[in-house]
Amino acid sequence: MQSLKGVKIVEFAAFAAGPAVGKHLADHGATVVHIESKVRPDGFRTHYPPYKDNIHGLNRSGLFALCNNDKLDITINLKKAPKATELAKKIVAWADVVIENFSPGTMARLGLAYQDLKKIKPDLIMLSSSNLGQSGPHAHHAGFGSQLSSLAGFTNLTGYPGGSPQILYGPYIDYIAVAYGAVAILAALDYRKRTGKGNHIDTAQYETGLQYLAPILLDYKINGRVAARNANRDPHAAPHGAYPCQGDDRWCAISVSSESEWKALCRFMGNPSWSAGKKFASHESRKANEDELDRHVGAWTSGLSAHDVMEKLQKAGVKAGVVNRMCDVYEDPQLKSRPQWVELDHPEIGNMHYQRPPFLLGKTPPGPAQRDPLLGEHNEYFYRELLGLSRIEYEELVKEGVID
Amino acid sequence: MVAVDRNEGLLAPFRVLDLTDELGFLCGKILGDLGADVIKIERPGGDPARRLGPFFKDERDPEKSLYWFGFNNNKRGITLNLESPKGREIFSQLAAKADFVVETFTPGYLDKLKIGFPVLSKKNSRLVHTSITPFGQTGPYSKFHASDIEIMALSGCMSLTGDPDRPPLRVTFPQSYAWTGSYAAMGALIAHHYRQDTGQGQHVDVSAQATMLWAFSHAHTFWDLNRHLEQRAGSFMTGRSITGAKMRVFWPCQDGYLNFIIYGGEAGRRTNQALVAWMDSKGGAPDFLKQKDWQSFDIAKVTQEEIDRMEEPIARFFAGVTKAEFFKEVVKREMLGYPVASVKEIFEDPQHGARDFWQEVDHPELGVSMTYPGGFAKFSAGACRVWRRAPLIGEHNREVYCGELGMTKKELDKLRKEKVI
Numbered sequence: 001m002q003s004l005k006g007v008k009i010v011e012f013a014a015f016a017a018g019p020a021v022g023k024h025l026a027d028h029g030a031t032v033v034h035i036e037s038k039v040r041p042d043g044f045r046t047h048y049p050p051y052k053d054n055i056h057g058l059n060r061s062g063l064f065a066l067c068n069n070d071k072l073d074i075t076i077n078l079k080k081a082p083k084a085t086e087l088a089k090k091i092v093a094w095a096d097v098v099i100e101n102f103s104p105g106t107m108a109r110l111g112l113a114y115q116d117l118k119k120i121k122p123d124l125i126m127l128s129s130s131n132l133g134q135s136g137p138h139a140h141h142a143g144f145g146s147q148l149s150s151l152a153g154f155t156n157l158t159g160y161p162g163g164s165p166q167i168l169y170g171p172y173i174d175y176i177a178v179a180y181g182a183v184a185i186l187a188a189l190d191y192r193k194r195t196g197k198g199n200h201i202d203t204a205q206y207e208t209g210l211q212y213l214a215p216i217l218l219d220y221k222i223n224g225r226v227a228a229r230n231a232n233r234d235p236h237a238a239p240h241g242a243y244p245c246q247g248d249d250r251w252c253a254i255s256v257s258s259e260s261e262w263k264a265l266c267r268f269m270g271n272p273s274w275s276a277g278k279k280f281a282s283h284e285s286r287k288a289n290e291d292e293l294d295r296h297v298g299a300w301t302s303g304l305s306a307h308d309v310m311e312k313l314q315k316a317g318v319k320a321g322v323v324n325r326m327c328d329v330y331e332d333p334q335l336k337s338r339p340q341w342v343e344l345d346h347p348e349i350g351n352m353h354y355q356r357p358p359f360l361l362g363k364t365p366p367g368p369a370q371r372d373p374l375l376g377e378h379n380e381y382f383y384r385e386l387l388g389l390s391r392i393e394y395e396e397l398v399k400e401g402v403i404d
Numbered sequence: 405m406v407a408v409d410r411n412e413g414l415l416a417p418f419r420v421l422d423l424t425d426e427l428g429f430l431c432g433k434i435l436g437d438l439g440a441d442v443i444k445i446e447r448p449g450g451d452p453a454r455r456l457g458p459f460f461k462d463e464r465d466p467e468k469s470l471y472w473f474g475f476n477n478n479k480r481g482i483t484l485n486l487e488s489p490k491g492r493e494i495f496s497q498l499a500a501k502a503d504f505v506v507e508t509f510t511p512g513y514l515d516k517l518k519i520g521f522p523v524l525s526k527k528n529s530r531l532v533h534t535s536i537t538p539f540g541q542t543g544p545y546s547k548f549h550a551s552d553i554e555i556m557a558l559s560g561c562m563s564l565t566g567d568p569d570r571p572p573l574r575v576t577f578p579q580s581y582a583w584t585g586s587y588a589a590m591g592a593l594i595a596h597h598y599r600q601d602t603g604q605g606q607h608v609d610v611s612a613q614a615t616m617l618w619a620f621s622h623a624h625t626f627w628d629l630n631r632h633l634e635q636r637a638g639s640f641m642t643g644r645s646i647t648g649a650k651m652r653v654f655w656p657c658q659d660g661y662l663n664f665i666i667y668g669g670e671a672g673r674r675t676n677q678a679l680v681a682w683m684d685s686k687g688g689a690p691d692f693l694k695q696k697d698w699q700s701f702d703i704a705k706v707t708q709e710e711i712d713r714m715e716e717p718i719a720r721f722f723a724g725v726t727k728a729e730f731f732k733e734v735v736k737r738e739m740l741g742y743p744v745a746s747v748k749e750i751f752e753d754p755q756h757g758a759r760d761f762w763q764e765v766d767h768p769e770l771g772v773s774m775t776y777p778g779g780f781a782k783f784s785a786g787a788c789r790v791w792r793r794a795p796l797i798g799e800h801n802r803e804v805y806c807g808e809l810g811m812t813k814k815e816l817d818k819l820r821k822e823k824v825i
Binding site: 003004007016020024025028043046047048049050051052053054056062063065066114132133134135136137138139140141142143144146147148149150151152153154155156157158159160164165166167168169170171172174175176178179180181182183184186187188189190191193194195197198199200201202203204206207208210211212213214215216217218219220221222223225226227228229230231232233234235236237240241242243244249251252253255257314317318319320321322323324325326327328329330332333334335337338340349352353355356357358359360361362363364 | 414415417430434438455456457458460461462470471473474475521534539540542543544545546548549550551552553554555556557558559560561562563564565566567570571572573574575576577578579582583584586587588589590591592593594595596597598600604606607608609610611612613614615617618619620621622623624625626627628629630631632633634635637638639640641643644645646653654656661663664665667668669671672702703704734735738740741742743744745746747748750751753754755756758759761772774775776777778780781782783784785786788
């Protein structure tokens with residue numbers, strides 16, 4: 001049995017911030033229903049590459065696949081009030097948890113605010129995940145994680161001093177909010193079990209991101225220091241960076257944060273004469289001469305393969321790690337041994353690497369077990385079998401364009 | 405400050421033993437934010453991570469690490485030497501009554517001391533034991549040592565960050581530790597759910613490398629689906645157009661940089677239109693932009709030539725704008741985009757004040773109160789917040805060892821002399 005078997009979740013959600021929460025819970029056995037409509041499918045299906053073979057199609061999105069395995073997919077056109085609203089409420093009454101990541105106010109406009117839903121399901125748990133939160137002067141400002149990562153300070157810390165900030169790939173901060181959103185739901189489920197109380201959870205992706213920066217926020221308030229980007233440098237280590245290796249664009253990260261690591265690195269490099277000098281005799285002097293140090297280390301690594309540098313330095317007691325490329329992650333020996341990926345066949349994508357959770361539970365191993373669903377794939381199964389609509393009711397809703 | 409009671413937290417009934425270094429700090433803190441009783445167990449003399457800066461008033465002192473304060477609040481603190489037999493006995497006693505153990509030791513270390521999960525779970529079958537390591541408990545790299553930069557490298561993150569003609573980069577302030585700690589909390593609570601249902605605890609094996617795969621979303625799926633390799637592109641965004649066009653993300657402005665991207669989809673079209681209207685109001689919109697048919701603009705098919713042509717006048721316009729002005733206009737005009745904020749500007753954002761996000765926490769021994777990021781979520785029932793500052797070294801030894809385990813003051817002194825605590 002999986003850990004979350006029996007937990008019923010419904011998502012009025014699209015893109016990453018909502019659906020990736022549901023994905024993690026589905027990986028552990030929760031029944032998760034992803035709601036879309038044919039008039040407005042999930043944005044990952046419509047305008048967010050990659051699509052298989054670069055051919056756009058609603059069931060060909062790699063990112064939708066990544067965020068929605070093991071879910072049921074149903075369609076409902078929420079604009080068709082009041083029937084669609086009634087149907088949505090019926091679905092909520094069936095569920096334990098609602099996940100929504102529309103811009104604040106949207107659920108209320110649809111007649112599906114927490115206060116409305118609580119009337120039909122008093123102990124409902126609802127996660128509202130938004131850019132900036134459900135309240136406050138900017139609440140209604142919608143946005144994407146790829147830009148919120150800048151407002152929350154992350155890209156200001158990425159790049160070279162004096163140069164432009166650099167991007168963090170994708171909607172970086174969304175997946176921070178995803179971890180907190182899932183944690184919040186799990187805590188609320190436990191709380192409900194003990195107290196009978198439901199919960200409305202308001203996560204601002206902005207605020208969840210700031211949790212990761214607590215020390216430098218304190219540093220500003222206490223010391224007046226404004227943290228700035230400084231490429232790969234670190235105050236506690238030198239050398240500390242990515243060093244070029246044999247081959248096209250291959251690199252190995254190396255960091256030295258103690259005297260014993262420094263000695264091991266020198267020994268391993270063959271105790272070159274430059275390393276014996278005063279310039280590199282202590283952490284402080286290595287920091288003071290770091291550009292020169294980086295050149296020496298880089299000259300040494302460039303004659304070696306990245307994997308050699310890593311394996312041998314690790315054996316010698318020095319921290320080192322190959323810079324894996326996107327073409328390496330499915331073959332990385334460590335990820336493969338966990339195994340981190342599950343290959344499943346998808347009718348339009350073909351073979352796809354679905355992602356397992358970063359935590360493995362000993363007794364209740366997680367999925368993925370099922371590929372991501374096609375748009376509206378489970379309409380009949382969900383509405384008829386799980387929700388209990390009669391054939392006539394179901395067909396009428398389809399005909400009226402409510403289930404669409 | 406209003407007196408607050410941890411018992412209002414959602415997870416108040418539960419006890420966590422936290423034996424983590426910086427890789428796992430946030431896991432215990434998150435459970436603590438939710439009201440769990442978290443006891444940080446440090447080696448005698450204190451956790452080596454107390455040497456991590458920045459420091460209070462830049463004074464290097466294990467009791468003044470802001471890094472420690474930021475990620476270890478909501479915990480009590482005791483010291484204990486697990487390498488002494490008496491220390492192990494005390495730990496076993498504590499673990500027998502705990503709901504969670506969270507630790508970051510090298511795989512096999514606790515087993516060697518005979519206090520690993522198999523031993524602990526014999527006395528406490530309900531225990532959820534979460535092990536957090538750079539690469540996981542098993543596999544060819546499981547004994548590798550890694551700090552943030554090696555984790556960022558081996559996860560693939562660095563291959564996507566930095567200029568194409570310069571080395572791959574990490575984020576200057578370590579990210580992988582916080583990511584790993586928060587995903588570990590998710591894993592621990594999934595196991596908790598199962599335990600509350602069945603009475604059965606279990607082991608949770610967290611990998612930092614695997615956690616960081618989520619930090620770059622779907623970049624690897626380009627390889628999976630189309631054998632296309634996503635790579636670092638400096639301040640440009642790639643992967644939004646099937647033609648391979650890249651879009652500028654960062655634009656120099658009067659006092660720094662703005663994050664603005666020519667997007668597609670409904671919100672993107674609305675944004676592009678609103679920007680042109682804003683530019684036009686200042687006389688900065690060329691005719692071809694004003695005449696553009698945004699309804700038929702398809703970001704997934706746009707060419708580099710078209711993007712370059714659009715970006716040129718936009719760059720000129722943004723060069724004359726300040727960050728604050730841009731932020732005001734994007735909110736007002738419902739455009740996508742944000743300024744590249746520094747920590748200073750984050751504190752100036754009125755949104756946080758209105759949401760009562762910041763929390764003042766007293767540090768009486770330093771004679772100050774400090775402003776912390778508050779709870780990570782707002783719950784309509786039950787609370788999530790900072791309840792207490794991070795512990796001093798061994799601050800709660802007496803409270804825990806005498807108050808809970810029933811030791812006498814004399815026994816405590818003896819343990820101290822024997823360097824058990």
